[in-house]
Amino acid sequence: MSLIYSSVVDAPLDEVFAWHERPGAIHRLTPPWHPMSVVREASTLDGGRAVLGFPLGLRWGAKHSGYAPPHRFVDELDSAPLRWALKWRHSHEFRAEGDGTRMTDRVDTQVPGALLRSTFAYRHRQVAADLAAQRAARLAGDRPRTIALTGAGGLVGRALGPFLTTAGHRVVRLVRGQVNGPGERRWDPDRPAPDLLAGVDAVVHLAGASIAGRFTDSHRAAIRSSRIGPTRALADLASAAGVEVFVSASAIGFYGPDRGDEELTEESERGDGFLADVVADWEAASKADGVRVVTVRTGLVQSPAGGTLRIFHPLFAAGLGGKLGDGHVWQSWIGIDDLVDVYHRALYDTALSGPVNAVAPEAVRNSEYTEVLAHVLHRPALLPVPSFAPKVLLGDQGARELAQASQLVRPAVLTKAGHVFRYPRLDPALRHLLGR
Template sequence: MKIFLTGASGLIGRRLTETLVSQSHQVTALTRAPERTAKILGPQVQLWDSLEGKTSLDGFDAVINLAGEPIADKRWTKEQKQKLCDSRWQLTEKLARLINAGERPPAVFISGSAVGYYGDQGQAVVAEDEPPNKQFTWQLCARWEALALAAESDKTRVCLLRTGVVLAPKGGALAKMTLPFRAGLGGPFGDGQQYMPWIHIDDMVNGIIFLLGHETLNGPFNMVAPYPTRNEQFSALLGEVLHRPSFMRVPASVVRLLMGESAVLVLGGQRAIPKRLEDAGFEFIYTELKPALEDVLKQ
């Protein structure tokens, strides 16, 4: 397949690009830094530095959109919220417009989203049809998804990736989580009862490729492992795998002081399950958290 990819140098994008190339797919990636991205992705990947002058995406079999400003890197000031939105909404809108403008558009558009779509759901089990709690993360993801769905037609199906915490060897949320544990200062956030939907990077990549190849699938998919874990259990298992203590609980008040409104990312949660993905026949490699952490951290 000829695949157009955004966010190729990000946490998921790097592993996905590597896998697609190894499977003999032709990948073209959009990047603002072609020289740096070329060093990361290698010579097999063609690079575009802009969509300016493009009138369609005809000639590609699939478009995968993974681009977006990291959501947890900075406090959610008014300016940062707008940056989070613009980095997702503007590009997604352009891609949908180019897909719609073509005579022979890509057969599938796979676009990023997040379990943040649901907002903080407490202890409720969250499948794809769960009504959202309309917080900022819902506003961000709902518009993001709506812009992607504008590309849907009888020629192009759209799949939405409602992704949880991606466990990968380098970067992402796990890299930040391990720092206090390695210093012997790790532990749960708040009361630790909030659920953390997670997914191993290999299952994330395999899930995207699964959606690429199954022509009857469209709509939202929770890209999470089958068994979400409470923050308290996640912390205990992470400490066990790292051979470090995990009893230094961080009070919710301290988290809110440090993170402001974005504290909901760690103090709230979703007990999300991959119902539609499993119903379609996808098989996870990592269903339990401890083996997933062991595999990632040994790398």
């Protein structure tokens, strides 16, 4: 036996086991720092088979067996060539303990347990935190709905979609390419089909071209055209279809690239610059008559699977990290799972309407961010990035509005609503996301 990992989750036995059976569970259990991805979920834990993808085209097939709800199921590696060299039998065990559930993972493999412990610690934290958030939502009025989701393949969508399905919602992915199965619908952003939102209760709109890159004329055009027109068309359709709520992505770029030490809340005036103009028009395009609309002004999303942390993580892990210039700029950040909770709350909390700042309560200076990241990774942060370096990569405007942007943003609306963040502080957030 290579590893036994056990913890108690504050949720009833049947609820914990049912969570593992719902679509999306394997996505929520996959650590974001791992190089693997979910290629296919198992259709059932009773004889179903999941497939994970690794670099170089390797596939990990896991056949489920030993199904004994709500106490046990097993998965075993069954795909060549990995099974010829590696043994893997993973028993998932559950039993009631007090008012909660003891989850125990028993893994029989040649892989040293020390290499697996951080993965299973992450999985247990994730199950406990997701179940707590979903339970709090039900107590506040959340109920199963059909939710249309754009941008399901992006950083936020890959986390939000599985969270919603494990919470009992039905997610319909609006895709621009080929439709694969009943869980997807073909979406033309410029001319969405009149029946696109038939039977849909809520819409979460995440799609839009990445803002990262050099601010050329074509890049600026792509940022703008991928947001304004498609958002307006989808919002109009949501109004016509009578959906309950339309939740649209937005950004703290609304406040402009540099407001000094001014504390920015949802009541603050918009700032200057290209991104501020785009965000203002983007939010205006999301207005839908007769529909509750929430625009999620998102800060710097923390996840090693994407965003800035995907770049910084390997650099700092190699001891090549450091602050940007003098490190004085403010960074208003949010962990990916806290952002998922904000979107979830926007769906069920009828008191939320209009802009909502999706940032952690404690913004940090860039110097503090780099110090914390280096400390989490047990590495020095001795190589500051020269202030001219972002201009070389992004141009003057891109550097000013992205790399050098300084925004001290507060989640005033969420604070007033009594919202509980999983990771309000940077150090524990990064430790969770990086398996440290």
